Amino acid sequence: MRILFFGRGVITTQYAWAFEQAGHTVEFYVRKGRKETFGSSIDLEMWDARGGKKLIKESWNIKLHEEILPKYDLIIVSVNTEQLPEAAQFLSTAAGNTPVLIFNNIWQDLKSSIAPLSMSNVVFGFPGAGGGITENRLRGGFLKMVFLEKPREGTESINNKVKELFESAHFKISWVRDMQNWLWIHFAMNAAMEAEVLKRGSFPALMNHSDSFSTVGKHMREMTPLLNARGAKSDMILLLLTKIPPALLSILFNKVIFAKGSLARLFVEYNNSKAGFAVLEVVREAKKLGIPLPRLTVALESTEYYNAVENSIS
Known part of the structure; x- marks a missing residue:
């Protein structure tokens, strides 16, 4: 699967690494000027708890883009809460028909939080991960469990795609009946x-x-x-x-x-x-x-x- 992560934050970077290890193609969208600032690699010092407790320490090469091309199977968004409205506005035109996983903390009602994106093209989830990035060094980790909303009417195929993605990387899904x-x-x-x-x-x-x-x-x-x-x-x-x-x-x-x-x-x-x-x-x-x-x-x-x-x- 070809996956685009919106932003090169601590959550997106860790899951992108895990998906690449599982054989998927992962790339990042970043704002103009950030590609040069971030560079082509990031130093990882993170704990992988999918099967025991394993410390990953490596310099990982990443691919950054400052535009979104219509070539992805899924876009994953995990940004600071205050950045979500702007991200949703941008993706409403830039993402085309590519399905979107909103992997985010949200206080507003789900529909208005992602407007003008269509609810039929979006599923909501929440990571089991944390940490921080300082001077291009990520320290953190992720657990085996991730949270994903149960399918709504019309989102069954997207939910299934997201389910297959996480399971292919040996994550376990906890299904949430009422994600709101x-x-x-x-x-x-x-x-x-x-x-x-x-x-x-x-x-x-x-x-x-x-x-x-x-x-x-x-x-x-x-x-x-x-x-x-x-x-x-x-x-x-x-x-x-x-x-x-x-x-x-x-x-x-x-x-x-x-x-x-x-x-x-x-x-x-x-x-x-x-x-x-x-x-x-x-x-x-x-x-x-x-x-x-x-x-x-x-x-x-x-x-x-x-x-x-x-x-x-x-």
Whole structure:
């Protein structure tokens, strides 16, 4: 299969490497000027957990393009949340009839988040990966599991194509019945963590404070009325983060989910992305609905995002 990845980010790069290892042709679309900046290779230091725990260290040659040609079987998009509308607008004309996998965190409703792309030509999924890129060096990794929405009417053939692709590279698919609900809750969880990152200063610092996840749980409890107002249904993640007492939640995250040496912890520690946008999106929505989020609002006060919240309601 010939696959085009939209952008050369940490998620796209890792899955592209895995697909190439499985015999597929992988290429990247990047914005004008980035091809020369990125160069023709990237240094990888990433953990592959598809069959055990294997560290990959190599300089990987990649093929970058600054235009999209009608020669691909699938386009995979995994970008920063704030970049998705622009990416969708561009692909609505540049991608032609090529099917698209949106492998992304999303807070808005799915249809409007990818407009003017057609829902019949798009499937939604979510990676089981993380990390960061600094000076052309990627540090991160990926798990065996990826999340993919169950087929909607009209997307059966695209879902099957995506399923065959991931399975050919020995990934396991967790099928999500209600992808909209799953992403709402996952985005809220991400906002809860980012609010704490804004307080601590970085993702690694989040991991190094034993009480960070008790606070994350408090943030999630604060957001529950907003999720309810949106019509979100409780799942195991939401119940875990809102029903377990914060002190016990802190122990669970620090000793089990993000235990020292675990890949989940390493993925967060390698994350050097800028935090705050997820918090902004959630607070904006809460302001519109008249739902107070004092904890998350305070987290934004010392950032550039705070004025965006104030301007959205002025």
